[in-house]
Amino acid sequence: MRKVCVVITARASYSRIKGAMQAIKEMPDMQLQLVVAASAMLNRYGEAYKQMQDDGFTIDRMIYSVVEGENPVAMVKTTGLGMIELVTALEDLKPDVVVTIADRYETIATAIAASYSNIPLAHIQGGEVTGNIDEKVRHAITKLADLHLVASEKAAERVIKMGENPDSVFVTGCPSIDLAAKAIMPELDFDPIERYGGSGLKRIKPEDYYIVIQHPVTDERGQSRQQVTETLKAMHELGKPTYWIWPNADSGSDETSKGIRVYREKYKPENIWFFRDIPSRDFLKLLYHSNGIVGNSSVAIRECSFLGVPAINVGSRQSGRDRAENVTDVGYDKDEILKAIEMRKDMPRVQSCLYGDGNAGKRIAEVLRDAELKFSKKLTY
Amino acid sequence: MRKVCVVITARASYSRIKGAMQAIKEMPDMQLQLVVAASAMLNRYGEAYKQMQDDGFTIDRMIYSVVEGENPVAMVKTTGLGMIELVTALEDLKPDVVVTIADRYETIATAIAASYSNIPLAHIQGGEVTGNIDEKVRHAITKLADLHLVASEKAAERVIKMGENPDSVFVTGCPSIDLAAKAIMPELDFDPIERYGGSGLKRIKPEDYYIVIQHPVTDERGQSRQQVTETLKAMHELGKPTYWIWPNADSGSDETSKGIRVYREKYKPENIWFFRDIPSRDFLKLLYHSNGIVGNSSVAIRECSFLGVPAINVGSRQSGRDRAENVTDVGYDKDEILKAIEMRKDMPRVQSCLYGDGNAGKRIAEVLRDAELKFSKKLTY
Amino acid sequence: MRKVCVVITARASYSRIKGAMQAIKEMPDMQLQLVVAASAMLNRYGEAYKQMQDDGFTIDRMIYSVVEGENPVAMVKTTGLGMIELVTALEDLKPDVVVTIADRYETIATAIAASYSNIPLAHIQGGEVTGNIDEKVRHAITKLADLHLVASEKAAERVIKMGENPDSVFVTGCPSIDLAAKAIMPELDFDPIERYGGSGLKRIKPEDYYIVIQHPVTDERGQSRQQVTETLKAMHELGKPTYWIWPNADSGSDETSKGIRVYREKYKPENIWFFRDIPSRDFLKLLYHSNGIVGNSSVAIRECSFLGVPAINVGSRQSGRDRAENVTDVGYDKDEILKAIEMRKDMPRVQSCLYGDGNAGKRIAEVLRDAELKFSKKLTY
């Protein structure tokens, strides 16, 4: 009986691993352990833990570890505090392998807790390239990890180049694509405002609409407010119905939030409606039926490549990530954004399997079941 | 005025950076900031902070962060607790660059605190290969660091292969060699027992003597006691005067300490004398005039290569590190150890510059003064 | 030169100690040290630290210590994390006496850090009686404190009854009354919306207006939303201009906030305008010229007693606190609230010195300068 402990620290990470968790749960000789921490526990970020419980998962440990401040000091403290409690949880649960997802800053706490405890560490979605603190975190976790479950061939190549043993690298596809695959359906079957509330000046309908998600960029602090204002102006001027999702808890999201609030009070953009959060299943459906997504979320690069949804990617946050045909890159500039939206409007949609074919969850589960588990390694050169 | 903040978490790290610190202190346009944390604050591990004060350095922040337990849980908590307070210190001190040394587990706290705070991070002694949790920690720090000050060409090569920008990698030599260079003198000018006390059954003299340092190996927990017992038997049987330095604070050192205590009480080895700690300057002198060093300390591989002191390296702790001619590798086995000591006895001593030529400190200081400071980077592939 | 270290963890505490801080700053033989932590560092709670800087105080240490969660788990972690860093700050600053204010949950961190470090601890505003976790916290701090600077004779009596040495108890009056005294002026000299923004459906004018502050009650979790809704209904039905201040960061404020948001979106009360925060000086002026205050803030009991402002005190949060003539107690019930407002409308205003005469700050500073400082004590019985 192999015990697999998945540690989830954010809503977005849950959507990436959910498919694998379900597959593990159904395997007869595997035991799924679940630890939830950081923003996944918080109301402000959508209380992802409740969604997990609703999905039928039992949570073994819940850890409140977010230190408030929305600045680097708070990020580091959140990581340190998480580490302190995660290791107690791991000591109790005694898993055979720990799974950590992607590259959010606080996930290095999981990597350290597991690797220092001599528990084999599996890392989902290493080997990618972006432009942010995430870049450092992701590769540092690769160096702490023993198993690498990556989204694409190119990611596998990079992980191996970094000195990891090729036998420890598995191309599984991106698990978030699995969920995207399930969201493809002929028509949108709900009205987002009706179902999820949110706030805005005038109710809008899900027809001929856009979606926006724009996060602050960690190493461009002080500019987030100006950056989000350009996107607000663009969408306001465009005048089409726009569903805007609030940014998550990185350092600086406060500036972004402030930018949104100030713009809203001053210019009263009636075509934009704001949501704290939409659960991923419905969000993907909404995305699939949209005209396109604007901002700097990785969902635009990954899920949208598979769904074929046009993505206007703003600024540096996703720089370096492999792109399919659906992406147009623009600067923090109202006019560039509007021009790209215009250009995309008449292009045909193209779906791509760059980030997976919809079976990543199953493959991840199989690797976690079958791979040899070690916790000691050396550079290959 | 460039502000360089050096974070020291252990006695051994201090000896590696002291030369650079002195050079920085003397540079007109540089300001040295010093943060001392973890075992460097503790009586049990030689209170390194007092030595720094005696050497004329002003300590800007002192942080007690060692969580007791001598197991992986405590290691992780020590790291997390250190991180929480280090980031407050960095926020206060606002350095232009932070320096972290080598690969002890708790040093990743410094790397995270600096990199998440967007402060350029300089890493001393990356790119080496060993066989332990240190291996993971060292390379993870490389991925968090912006400047790499490595000991050898080979280390530089490895760091670049891992995807670091060659412009950010500098071969400075190992700073510990600088101290070693100063310790070379025609005769030993002190009696260690007279100067440093210690304990033993019968006073021994520093003539025709050996030195032993043996640390537990993190991922061989449960075997440390047996491992140290073999070395004890070997030295006891050899019968030559032996100065034995107690192990430091890694997980499991308690087992090693226990092994030593039990052997001592049971077999009463009169030729072995035990020290908690000998300051590095005197220790290097003692080393230089010894017949050789036995155990698994990195000092045997590095400083002794320069000094030409024969090293009987026991077990896996130093595996993968580049070696000069002075090293003989043996297993955890009394007979192997004795045979190697015997063999080395009649071989001529050879000094090597593999790990530096005695000017690393100055070079490190110069790089820290002149290098372009950035806190953002990407994989080169 | 006596060094007095004031630790401030919340906006409200700052207004209580500001007068004393100014007096200390002006004393020739005293040095003021200032440590700011917890919610006093956070944007969400009005960034009190900026106000201190604007007031000309130098902050010696800033500590981010709020763990998010707005539940008891987060409260305890906030306290623990604060403690860990406060003690490092105290060790650095080496004050002769530490000052802690009132009874917020996280202030026990200051009390523990000081008393365990053998630094004499002065406690402002002990000896009062309320109905909440504050009650436990306040008296526990009394037992850790060495000097007691209380607001009233009655409070002094209680502290002495608890076994404290009468020589260590000083009646200084409540320092918040000092600020209140300065706020008395013939006319309101600003428009709060113009100066502080805030949000609401329709701009209101400061004429014939009420003020509301309602915090959640820690041991009535789960009921906060219903409780605040009754007050909202009452003020909505009353129809008079109402300035409503958002609750602070106790466990459960999220429920209260949610209650407010939901009511606002559903019933659109045009006569209510919401502020995140109004700096205390202006807030007291606004209070003085209002028809009265509704809710459960201690300001209604303390400052308003001196100002003679009618207070409709809702629910159990202030139960046990000594009251002057200005207070009417009601339950969580719309009708009770409206009836009390009605009744108070025609009563004459009466000012009381129950909580001080406006010179507490100066008296506190004098006690801190002159009192004998000890850190050891015993029960008097």
Place this chain on the structure above:
Amino acid sequence: MRKVCVVITARASYSRIKGAMQAIKEMPDMQLQLVVAASAMLNRYGEAYKQMQDDGFTIDRMIYSVVEGENPVAMVKTTGLGMIELVTALEDLKPDVVVTIADRYETIATAIAASYSNIPLAHIQGGEVTGNIDEKVRHAITKLADLHLVASEKAAERVIKMGENPDSVFVTGCPSIDLAAKAIMPELDFDPIERYGGSGLKRIKPEDYYIVIQHPVTDERGQSRQQVTETLKAMHELGKPTYWIWPNADSGSDETSKGIRVYREKYKPENIWFFRDIPSRDFLKLLYHSNGIVGNSSVAIRECSFLGVPAINVGSRQSGRDRAENVTDVGYDKDEILKAIEMRKDMPRVQSCLYGDGNAGKRIAEVLRDAELKFSKKLTY
């Protein structure tokens, strides 16, 4: 089914609560939960948790929380770190009542974690008077606690005087007396060195012997080494067989330990044998058959009063505690100690029930089963 969660942070606390734990375990309608933290987890302090497991108790949560430093900074951090993890454990275990024992500095972490979480808190052994930081801690916990299970009538009186509701105060006797009662037997049935090892220069026999335990006194830091040296001189000069138990983990124990080590190496007292720890059952037997106990342990005041063993109490650590006939108080002075030993030698032994009659455990268990559980209270005056 009432769930009682006992939190144990030190070896000594375990012996005080063990009887109650056994009684609870046997009650049909009660569930015992056990959390072990701080020095009770550490090898250096006798790994009390192993003893609990050997005694058949299941440990629900183990928490490593001791921050090293043996100074006040470390004490505060240990408390803060313990708090952070204890509250997570309580949140998981959801007990109906939490039990905290006596007055060690880190136990306030338990009190805060429980009371802030609105879980009723039972405090064992409040209402006593001593001369140390313990004094502050003990009474602060009383103010946080909801149920008071005290050792004597006098303690009950004090707790009530402090403003606690008389209905919440129960005189149960001191649970440590229960164990003492079981240790009374006609002859000592083991040789301590044979059974527990320890170290010394010459093996001694358990005949006509003394016992010593001397802890450092928190607020007399810097004097511990001198203080213990006086006791060492006294016992050395007395020349009788002496079993000496190493001090525990309070701030400053390092000084005391150092004092012992230095004396031992310098003066080689052949009549003194040192133990890290003797399990309480055997220790009490050893105590009962001794000539007397010297030092400043509370065991001398409490258990020895019941056993009638003469106690030479040195210094201020136990000052204020109620004493029976068996105690002679002396200063930190070799001659005073020797004179008191001499005087006691010929006095008859007198047993006292001042601290209980041997049934405290059962009574505590009954109160925890039957008492009304609340988590809200107010001063009675």
